[in-house]
Amino acid sequence: MKRNVLPGLPLSLGITLFYVGLIVVLPLAALVFKAASLGPAEYWAIVSSPRAVASYRVTVLSALVATAFNLVFGLALAWVLVRYRFPGRRIVDAIVDLPFALPTAVAGIALTTLFASNGWFGSLLAPLGIKVAYTPLGIMVAMCFTSLPFIVRTVQPVLEDLDPALEEAAQSLGGSDSAIFVRVILPLLMPALLAGLSLSFARSLGEFGAIIFIAGNQPMETEITALLAFIRLEEYDYQAAAAIASVLLITAFLMLAATNLLQARALRYTARS
Amino acid sequence: MKIRLDQVVKTFDTFRAVHGVSLDIESGQLVALLGPSGSGKTTILRMVAGLEYADGGHIYFGDQDATDIPVRDRGVGFVFQHYALFPHMTVAENIAFGMKVSKTKRSKSEIATRVEELLRLVKLEGLGDRFPGQISGGQRQRVALARALAVDPKVLLLDEPFGALDANVRRDLRRWLREIHDELGITTLFVTHDQEEALDLADRVVILDQGRIVQEGTPAEVCRAPNSAFVMRFLGDANRISANVRDGRAYIGETVIDAPSSSDGPIDIYLRPGDVDWRPEGDGISATIVRVLDRPGGRRVLANVEGGTALEFDVPPETDVRSGQHGRLLIKRSRLYPA
Numbered sequence: 310m311k312r313n314v315l316p317g318l319p320l321s322l323g324i325t326l327f328y329v330g331l332i333v334v335l336p337l338a339a340l341v342f343k344a345a346s347l348g349p350a351e352y353w354a355i356v357s358s359p360r361a362v363a364s365y366r367v368t369v370l371s372a373l374v375a376t377a378f379n380l381v382f383g384l385a386l387a388w389v390l391v392r393y394r395f396p397g398r399r400i401v402d403a404i405v406d407l408p409f410a411l412p413t414a415v416a417g418i419a420l421t422t423l424f425a426s427n428g429w430f431g432s433l434l435a436p437l438g439i440k441v442a443y444t445p446l447g448i449m450v451a452m453c454f455t456s457l458p459f460i461v462r463t464v465q466p467v468l469e470d471l472d473p474a475l476e477e478a479a480q481s482l483g484g485s486d487s488a489i490f491v492r493v494i495l496p497l498l499m500p501a502l503l504a505g506l507s508l509s510f511a512r513s514l515g516e517f518g519a520i521i522f523i524a525g526n527q528p529m530e531t532e533i534t535a536l537l538a539f540i541r542l543e544e545y546d547y548q549a550a551a552a553i554a555s556v557l558l559i560t561a562f563l564m565l566a567a568t569n570l571l572q573a574r575a576l577r578y579t580a581r582s
Numbered sequence: 583m584k585i586r587l588d589q590v591v592k593t594f595d596t597f598r599a600v601h602g603v604s605l606d607i608e609s610g611q612l613v614a615l616l617g618p619s620g621s622g623k624t625t626i627l628r629m630v631a632g633l634e635y636a637d638g639g640h641i642y643f644g645d646q647d648a649t650d651i652p653v654r655d656r657g658v659g660f661v662f663q664h665y666a667l668f669p670h671m672t673v674a675e676n677i678a679f680g681m682k683v684s685k686t687k688r689s690k691s692e693i694a695t696r697v698e699e700l701l702r703l704v705k706l707e708g709l710g711d712r713f714p715g716q717i718s719g720g721q722r723q724r725v726a727l728a729r730a731l732a733v734d735p736k737v738l739l740l741d742e743p744f745g746a747l748d749a750n751v752r753r754d755l756r757r758w759l760r761e762i763h764d765e766l767g768i769t770t771l772f773v774t775h776d777q778e779e780a781l782d783l784a785d786r787v788v789i790l791d792q793g794r795i796v797q798e799g800t801p802a803e804v805c806r807a808p809n810s811a812f813v814m815r816f817l818g819d820a821n822r823i824s825a826n827v828r829d830g831r832a833y834i835g836e837t838v839i840d841a842p843s844s845s846d847g848p849i850d851i852y853l854r855p856g857d858v859d860w861r862p863e864g865d866g867i868s869a870t871i872v873r874v875l876d877r878p879g880g881r882r883v884l885a886n887v888e889g890g891t892a893l894e895f896d897v898p899p900e901t902d903v904r905s906g907q908h909g910r911l912l913i914k915r916s917r918l919y920p921a
Contacts, residue, residue, distance in 0.1 A: 474666035477633050480653045481660040482680035482733055492683070496670045578670045578713040 343551035364534040372513035375452035383460025413518030443525030452513040463505035499575040507568035583736040591638035601793040614780035617790035632656040659730030663742040667714040674710035680733035700728040720751040740772035811919040848921040859912040866910035
């Protein structure tokens with residue numbers, strides 16, 4: 310056997326694999342197993358029922374919008390935190406993690422209170438004819454809130470490590486600010502942005518606690534997929550719950566695979582010849 | 583393009599990096615800014631480039647006052663110490679960058695032709711499709727130069743261009759840069775802390791210390807007539823011996839050296855390792871050998887002279903010297919600076 314300088318490989322690998330198996334793989338396998346106990350026709354009937362399809366639509370659309378919003382503002386936030394020194398920077402930096410730390414139900418209640426038609430924001434938006442609470446817009450707001458840290462925290466370290474000489478070089482070659490951003494900075498941030506995007510999107514797809522308070526949960530309109538699975542559980546219809554949950558699982562897998570491919574493409578310059 | 587610096591000043595927070603530096607660089611010259619770290623040489627280079635703005639004074643490109651022209655409009659080519667190649671672009675894309683973002687539009691084929699031409703100039707034909715991570719340090723530096731030259735700069739600026747390379751590659755690239763300079767005739771200013779590099783490469787050397795120019799001149803001028811003890815020490819190995827001057831003569835113990843232009847009092851005598859002759863006996867300063875270092879070209883002797891001063895000198899490789907040996911040192915050349 311090849312001798313390895315680093316000690317502890319068998320033990321640490323063993324513990325890690327055991328842990329991943331116990332905590333991650335086993336529950337997912339149980340879920341798939343449960344869903345698979347349905348016949349194909351039955352499974353298809355459950356996952357393609359109008360109510361389920363409506364829940365996919367509102368969940369995916371809201372998650373897409375929330376992720377797009379966080380892409381722009383998360384990047385801007387990371388940029389500001391890395392590039393500029395201003396009073397209170399460290400506080401802002403700490404606040405970014407708050408959606409991670411806060412129980413999502415608390416966030417949901419707080420957002421509902423703010424955006425209800427008599428709340429601080431809701432009462433300002435109501436005269437404009439914009440309703441946030443109990444509409445898909447509310448779902449987006451809740452998703453934005455809970456998934457904001459992902460993009461900031463994935464982009465921030467890469468931005469910090471970006472060699473300022475690259476931008477200076479681009480300037481000395483006559484590049485305008487926008488050309489430098491598009492041709493130099495953005496491509497170098499792309500792998501981190503993609504990682505942040507996929508995490509942010511996955512979190513939005515699966516978010517539950519924050520959304521159910523603000524969404525209103527009208528079937529066919531503002532009912533998210535995770536809630537539908539929960540409702541089936543409440544009805545002791547475990548197979549249907551597992552079937553609906555498996556759709557979320559497959560979506561998450563496909564999306565992670567897709568981002569990994571894109572990331573590998575964005576990072577192809579690091580390959581050695 | 584002639585460059586003129588007039589009383590240029592730069593301060594960072596409370597630290598004054600450059601104190602009123604004035605300098606003329608003739609068109610087509612290759613000039614080295616040489617100095618220890620913290621001497622302000624890189625800051626001066628970056629101000630000429632427009633990567634830093636001067637707090638005071640003026641920088642002229644020809645007759646034009648370039649002091650406030652931003653870097654992207656200044657028409658300089660800048661080569662960074664660590665190359666600063668765009669890692670996500672191929673070698674060819676790196677070289678083409680300046681032409682692609684330029685206000686003057688060029689066709690794709692025009693850019694490709696120019697890239698090929700530059701790859702040939704820097705002897706990297708066939709490597710256009712590689713990424714910077716896939717080529718060696720010396721090759722990266724040549725790509726960086728090609729990229730800087732692609733936009734037809736009026737002035738070429740290089741910041742410690744060979745600092746991160748190993749000795750052999752460095753020597754080759756130095757010769758090669760000189761050839762390219764002679765071929766293109768572009769005014770070039772480069773920063774280095776390596777005396778050998780500056781003296782090998784430059785038409786003129788500007789020696790800086792603590793944000794001020796200490797001496798400037800051709801390599802011959804600064805080598806043969808260093809105007810201060812600092813320059814003497816900085817340009818190469820130098821021994822210092824304290825002496826006393828009386829009536830135009832400097833006394834080192836019993837040894838006497840002519841010092842016609844020095845006033846009476848203590849003085850420092852500086853000697854290069856090759857400035858003394860070693861002999862087992864006879865006239866001269868008596869010395870005891872402490873250690874002998876063998877080098878490819880000769881033998882370096884570490885000795886103590888009377889009075890306890892340590893001294894280093896070179897002898898030809900076939901000389902028989904051993905530690906503990908006593909002998910005499912005859913001073914062939916020396917330079918005197920006030921103590």
